[in-house]
Amino acid sequence: MPPVEGPDFELIELLFFAYRDFVGEPDRLLEKHGFGRAHHRVLHFVNRNEGLTVAELLEILEITKQSLARVLKDLVSGEFIEQRAGTEDRRQRRLYLTERGRDLAEALVGMQGRRIARAIAKADPAARPVIARFLAELIDPQRPASPVPESA
């Protein structure tokens, strides 16, 4: 009989520790604004997908509108995010970053981007596509391929 491989404890734990530090560094910057991880996610996906609707953001984040409302209120009242009624459908509240919002979002993505760039450089720069594929395969298959919905 071929040996039965047990669970890959090493990768399971590396994923835990890696993710913790990956979000831990941004956490410290967010704290200075009184924000948390939930604010980070909103800033990130609005930055990546400017003008998206509230419904689209809820789909990406997979949280309830009540959860989103709380952090969105902080971000709007702090003038990091702006809401504008949709031109076609004026019920929609499309989300845009202000200058402050863009600055913060870019500082956060800069931290995470540099951490990833460093890690890839040390691991093997040629392996980036394989790493991307690995992470993509970790995601539940029935999910829509891209986090970027068509919302023009």
Add this chain to the structure above:
Amino acid sequence: MPPVEGPDFELIELLFFAYRDFVGEPDRLLEKHGFGRAHHRVLHFVNRNEGLTVAELLEILEITKQSLARVLKDLVSGEFIEQRAGTEDRRQRRLYLTERGRDLAEALVGMQGRRIARAIAKADPAARPVIARFLAELIDPQRPASPVPESA
């Protein structure tokens, strides 16, 4: 001038979605016992490092003893984890899994292990070491290399 690469949005987001689903599947099993992610982490690291002390577990998890106490109480009263006084130092409460605890821990690690095995198989089985290295490099450097403290 060489082009300045921006942050790697793709990997940043893949890490977010991958981690969410990676812990989301275990979440659904834990729920049946009335447990959450915090319980999962404790079960996992006790399984991996049986007989470890409370202090060692706190160092791995980087949480306060009050946070640990809550979930540990659930796990002990539900007979998933057993505490035994250390033989050398009887102030210590060393942690062990019961049979139920081991069953649950193994079911959880099985889910995560299979997900990782599938993802590696689809990405490139030969790339496992590079992926491990990448994740390891994502971790803050000043951290002790291995999650397994010497506690014999």
Add this chain to the structure above:
DNA sequence: GAAATTATGTCAATGTTGTTGACATATTTC
């Protein structure tokens, strides 16, 4: 054009998991 549906917002209650601060107990070390 009235009725139904949709997009969004909001109020209230609740649960999990984290925090800080203070204090108690048992055991070991000096």
Add this chain to the structure above:
DNA sequence: GAAATATGTCAACAACATTGACATAATTTC
């Protein structure tokens, strides 16, 4: 015996998630 250590516990609080109910404005449908 006094001090330090390992652990536990009480209380208050914060962040972020949930469910359920209801409100408003705009769009779509009949």
